[in-house]
Amino acid sequence: MKITYYGHSCFGVHTGKHDLLFDPFITPNELANKIDINTIPAEFILVSHGHQDHLADLMQIAQRTNAIVIGVWEIYVWVTSQGHANAHPMNTGGRWHFNFGWVHVVNAVHSSSFPDGSYAGNPVGFVVQTEGKTFYYSGDTALTYDMKLLKEVYKYQFDVVFLPIGGNFTMDYHDAVLAADFVGANKVVGLHYDTFDPIKIDHEAALATFKNAGKELILMDIGSSIEI
């Protein structure tokens, strides 16, 4: 499984056969100005919630690729109302089997509205099981005891988890260490940091905090890929 970072909370996951994309927010992100959104592959686009910093480039990428957009009911209604019929509605707690594997929609503690302020349903995270790998993409969330449920359900199966570490709008990297513990994971890819002033972090301090807890934090360069 190949993971490519496009900045902020946007990741591409190439499973070997399929291309998934999470929370496309690229063109408004100065840190990601070397990324050309017209070259990003996507067969499925998973959207955690309606905030601008998670879907700014959604419609453009969805329409170019004709990707299936996966999100809660309100995200589905918004996407289809903008003329993109290829979407699959889900909601918190639901599981669905797509051609690449299972998606499980899980709770996130945050808020959610569309850029015009209208209601976007509940914010969520996703657990994805595909081609022998299991990962959790939390979306924007606080640290919450609900994460312990994922350890109960998935029994330490996570190969990697994607967690926010920037603080202010979400949990910070201190809480993310606990979140990794709650879900039963040791390998964490950081998201939602450095993009805006209130979420700028000290990379060395974040890496050391995870290391001291016996866990691995991966801070990817924008545009780079890793194999998990």
Ligand code: NI
């Ligand atoms: Ni948000």
Ligand code: MN
């Ligand atoms: Mn956000």
